[in-house]
Amino acid sequence: xxxxxxxxxxxxxxxxxxxxxxxxxxxxxxxxxxxxxxxxxxxxxxxxxxxxxxxxxxxxxxxxxxxxxxxxxxxxxxxxxxxxxxxxxxxxxxxxxxxxxxxxxxxxxxxxxxxxxxxxxxxxxxxxxxxxxxxxxxxxxxxxxxxxxxxxxx
Amino acid sequence: xxxxxxxxxxxxxxxxxxxxxxxxxxxxxxxxxxxxxxxxxxxxxxxxxxxxxxxxxxxxxxxxxxxxxxxxxxxxxxxxxxxxxxxxxxxxxxxxxxxxxxxxxxxxxxxxxxxxxxxxxxxxxxxxxxxxxxxxxxxxxxxxxxxxxxxxxxxxxxxxxxxxxxxxxxxxxxxxxxxxxxxxxxxxxxxxxxxxxxxxxxxxxxxxxxxxxxxxxxxxxxxxxxxxxxxxxxxxxxxxxxxxxxxxxxxxxxxxxxxxxxxxxxxxxxxxxxxxxxxxxxxxxxxxxxxxxxxxxxxxxxxxxxxxxxxxxxxxxxxxxxxxxxxxxxxxxxxxxxxxxxxxxxxxxxxxxxxxxxxxxxxxxxxxxxxxxxxxxxxxxxxxxxxxxxxxxxxxxxxxxxxxxxxxxxxxxxxxxxxxxxxxxxxxxxxxxxxxxxxxxxxxxxxxxxxxxxxxxxxxxxxxxxxxxxxxxxxxxxxxxxxxxxxxxxxxxxxxxxxxxxxxxxxxxxxxxxxxxxxxxxxxxxxxxxxxxxxxxxxxxxxxxxxxxxxxxxxxxxxxxxxxxxxxxxxxxxxxxxxxxxxxxxxxxxxxxxxxxxxxxxxxxxxxxxxxxx
Numbered sequence: 001x002x003x004x005x006x007x008x009x010x011x012x013x014x015x016x017x018x019x020x021x022x023x024x025x026x027x028x029x030x031x032x033x034x035x036x037x038x039x040x041x042x043x044x045x046x047x048x049x050x051x052x053x054x055x056x057x058x059x060x061x062x063x064x065x066x067x068x069x070x071x072x073x074x075x076x077x078x079x080x081x082x083x084x085x086x087x088x089x090x091x092x093x094x095x096x097x098x099x100x101x102x103x104x105x106x107x108x109x110x111x112x113x114x115x116x117x118x119x120x121x122x123x124x125x126x127x128x129x130x131x132x133x134x135x136x137x138x139x140x141x142x143x144x145x146x147x148x149x150x151x152x153x154x
Numbered sequence: 155x156x157x158x159x160x161x162x163x164x165x166x167x168x169x170x171x172x173x174x175x176x177x178x179x180x181x182x183x184x185x186x187x188x189x190x191x192x193x194x195x196x197x198x199x200x201x202x203x204x205x206x207x208x209x210x211x212x213x214x215x216x217x218x219x220x221x222x223x224x225x226x227x228x229x230x231x232x233x234x235x236x237x238x239x240x241x242x243x244x245x246x247x248x249x250x251x252x253x254x255x256x257x258x259x260x261x262x263x264x265x266x267x268x269x270x271x272x273x274x275x276x277x278x279x280x281x282x283x284x285x286x287x288x289x290x291x292x293x294x295x296x297x298x299x300x301x302x303x304x305x306x307x308x309x310x311x312x313x314x315x316x317x318x319x320x321x322x323x324x325x326x327x328x329x330x331x332x333x334x335x336x337x338x339x340x341x342x343x344x345x346x347x348x349x350x351x352x353x354x355x356x357x358x359x360x361x362x363x364x365x366x367x368x369x370x371x372x373x374x375x376x377x378x379x380x381x382x383x384x385x386x387x388x389x390x391x392x393x394x395x396x397x398x399x400x401x402x403x404x405x406x407x408x409x410x411x412x413x414x415x416x417x418x419x420x421x422x423x424x425x426x427x428x429x430x431x432x433x434x435x436x437x438x439x440x441x442x443x444x445x446x447x448x449x450x451x452x453x454x455x456x457x458x459x460x461x462x463x464x465x466x467x468x469x470x471x472x473x474x475x476x477x478x479x480x481x482x483x484x485x486x487x488x489x490x491x492x493x494x495x496x497x498x499x500x501x502x503x504x505x506x507x508x509x510x511x512x513x514x515x516x517x518x519x520x521x522x523x524x525x526x527x528x529x530x531x532x533x534x535x536x537x538x539x540x541x542x543x544x545x546x547x548x549x550x551x552x553x554x555x556x557x558x559x560x561x562x563x564x565x566x567x568x569x570x571x572x573x574x575x576x577x578x579x580x581x582x583x584x585x586x587x588x589x590x591x592x593x594x595x596x597x598x599x600x601x602x603x604x605x606x607x608x609x610x611x612x613x614x615x616x617x618x619x620x621x622x623x624x625x626x627x628x629x630x631x632x633x634x635x636x637x638x639x640x641x642x643x644x645x646x647x648x649x650x651x652x653x654x655x656x657x658x659x660x661x662x663x664x665x666x667x668x669x670x671x672x673x674x675x676x677x678x679x680x681x682x683x684x685x686x687x688x689x690x691x692x693x694x695x696x697x698x699x700x701x702x703x704x705x706x707x708x709x710x711x712x713x714x715x716x717x718x719x720x721x722x723x724x725x726x727x728x729x730x731x732x733x734x735x736x737x738x739x740x741x742x743x744x745x746x747x748x749x750x751x752x753x754x755x756x757x758x759x760x761x762x763x764x765x766x767x768x
C-alpha cells in the first residue's frame with residue numbers, strides 16, 4: 001500500500017524523508033511538502049506514517065490488487081510506550097488493536113563502553129560481551145570438543 | 155569535464171568498518187565497541203539505522219531462541235533442525251556457534267526494553283513454536299539501533315556503499331570501502347583495517363508476482379539489494395550455496411507470515427475442495443528425495459512442493475483454515491497483531507477485500523524466489539569457523555572471516571547458516587565483531603595501504619550513471635526513452651524477467667535446466683554490458699542504479715551455482731528439470747564459487763559437508 005501525503009496537513013518538516021528505508025519520501029520542490037516519489041518501491045512498512053508529527057501520511061492499498069475504501073491507521077506514542085491501530089474494512093467494519101512497544105525509557109540503554117574493560121584472556125575466549133552471565137545457564141558457554149562430535153563427511 | 159570532478163571526496167579512517175546497520179550490523183557495532191574500547195568503530199548505512207534492514211517494520215516473533223536456560227533446547231538441537239530443513243546441507247560449525255550465543259543476545263534485547271510475551275503460568279517466554287518466541291516488536295529495530303548508536307564512534311546514514319577497496323601492500327587483503335551520500339552527492343572513502351559486511355540479501359532479482367504499483371510488496375524488503383553478496387563477490391571472496399534461493403508460502407498478495415498461524419493459532423491448510431492435500435504428494439516426493447520426506451518437521455521446501463503440485467493439479471486456491479481458531483478472541487487478536495507488527499500490508503489487503511479470517515478462510519500463495527542467508531535458506535559468503543571446534547577445512551583464520559583477509563560478515567552475508575533470523579543475525583554480528591577486533595589488534599601497525607588512485611578511479615565509476623544521463627538527455631525531447639542510456643527501473647525489470655524465465659522464477663514453475671541457464675547467462679552478460687550505460691537523473695536514481703548493479707552481480711552468481719549443482723536438492727525452491735532428483739552420492743556437498751574480476755570468469759568447486767553433531 002503505497003503512502004501518500006495530505007496537502008493540508010504536511011508542513012514539510014522532513015521526518016519522513018529522514019526515516020524512509022527505501023528513500024522514496026522526498027520534498028516536492030514547488031509545494032515544499034513531502035510526497036512518495038516511487039510508490040512501486042514502497043514496502044508499506046509505515047515507518048514514515050509513524051514518524052509524521054502531523055499525521056499527514058496515509059496509505060492506500062496497491063491499486064493492482066487492493067480494492068478502494070479501506071484504511072489502516074496508526075498512532076505511535078513513544079512517551080506512553082504504545083502503538084494503536086484502527087483497521088477499517090471496505091464494507092465499513094472496524095477493528096482496533098493496541099500493543100506495547102518498549103518497557104524501558106527511550107535512551108536508557110547503556111553503552112558497552114561503560115562496562116568493565118575485558119582482560120587479555122577474555123579477548124581470546126569464545127565468550128561475547130555479557131557472557132556467560134547473560135546466558136543464564138549453569139556451566140557457561142557451550143562448546144563442542146573434538147572427542148564429543150562426530151566429524152563425518154558425506 | 156565530467157560531473158564527478160566537482161564532487162567532494164570525504165575520507166574517513168576507521169579501525170572497524172561495519173557496512174549496513176540492520177540487525178547484524180547493530181550487533182557488530184555493539185560488540186566491536188565492547189572489545190575494542192580504543193578502536194574507531196564506524197557504521198555506514200544506506201538508509202537510517204533507526205529503521206533500516208529487514209526489521210525496519212518490526213517483528214512479532216523472534217524465530218531463533220533456544221531457551222537453554224529452561225532446558226527447552228540445546229544448541230545441538232538447532233543444528234539438527236536447520237540441517238534437516240535444508241536437506242542435509244548446512245555449516246554445522248557456524249550454526250552451532252550462533253545457537254550457543256543467541257539466547258544471551260535475546261536476553262539483552264529484553265533488558266534494553268523489548269517487550270517479550272510471557273507464559274502466564276510458567277513466567278517463561280511465550281512460545282510460538284519450538285524455536286520461536288512472541289514479542290511486541292514494533293520498536294525492535296529502534297531499540298537495537300539505540301544500542302548501536304551508543305556504541306559506534308560514528309554512524310553514517312544515507313551512504314550507499316558501492317565497492318570495497320583492496321590493500322595495495324598485501325594481496326587479497328581488504329583496505330576499505332567507497333560509496334556516496336544519497337542526499338549530498340559527496341563521495342565517501344572509508345579506509346579501514348577490518349570490514350564487517352552486514353548488508354542485506356536480495357529481493358527483486360526475480361520478477362515479483364505483483365507488478366505495477368504493487369511491485370514493492372515483495373516478501374523481503376525492496377531495499378534488500380544484494381549488497382551482502384555483490385560487495386564480497388567483486389573482490390574475489392568465495393561464495394557458497396548461492397543456488398539455494400528461497401520461495402515462501404504466504405498469505406496471498408500481502409505475503410503476511412504464516413508461522414504464528416500454523417504454530418500458535420493451530421490453523422491448517424486445505425485445497426479448494428476442503429481436503430488436506432500434502433499426503434497426496436507423499437509417494438511422488440519420496441521418489442524425488444528419498445527419506446528426506448520422512449523427516450520431522452517436514453522440510454520447508456517439500457511443503458512448498460506439495461503446494462505447487464496441488465495447484466498444478468487444478469485444486470487451488472489453497473486456503474488457510476482460520477475460521478475455527480478466530481472464534482477465540484485471544485487468537486483473533488494475535489492473528490491481526492501478527493501482521494500489524496511485521497507485515498502491515500497484509501492487514502491492508504484483507505481490509506480492502508473484506509477478508510475477516512473469522513468468517514473467511516484466506517488464500518495462500520508461493521512467492522517469487524529470494525536469495526538470502528538468514529531465513530530457511532543459506533546463501534552467502536564462505537566463512538572461517540570458530541577456533542574451538544570447527545573442522546580444519548572450515549578454519550583458515552578468524553571466525554566469520556571470508557576468504558579475503560580482513561573481510562568479515564554476518565547475517566544475510568554469511569552462507570551455510572540457515573534459520574538465524576533477526577536474533578541469530580545480531581548474534582552473528584557480535585561473533586564477527588569480536589573476531590574483527592582481534593584481527594585489528596593482531597595487525598598492530600601493519601596498516602593496509604589504499605592509494606588515491608584506487609579510490610579516484612572508483613569515483614568516476616560510481617558517478618558515471620549521472621554523467622550518462624546528463625549527456626544522453628540532450629538527445630531527446632522528453633520522456634524516459636533514450637538510445638544512449640537505460641534508467642534503473644527498466645534495467646531492473648529486464649533482470650527480473652531474465653531470472654524469472656531462465657533461472658527458475660514463478661512463471662516457469664521454478665523450473666530450469668542447463669540450456670535455459672546458459673541462455674540466461676548470455677542475456678545477463680548483455681545486461682551487464684548495458685549497465686555501463688545506466689542513466690541516473692538524480693542521486694536517488696544513482697542509488698537505484700547501484701542497487702541494480704549489486705543485484706546483477708548476485709544474479710550471475712545464483713545462475714552459475716544453479717548450473718553447477720546437477721541435482722534437484724530443494725524441490726519447492728527450484729527444479730533442475732534435467733536432474734530432477736536429489737543426488738546424495740555426488741551432491742551431498744557445498745557449492746563454492748569465486749569470481750575473478752580481471753578475467754570475468756567464475757570458478758566453481760565442491761566443498762565437503764562435515765556433520766559434527768549426530
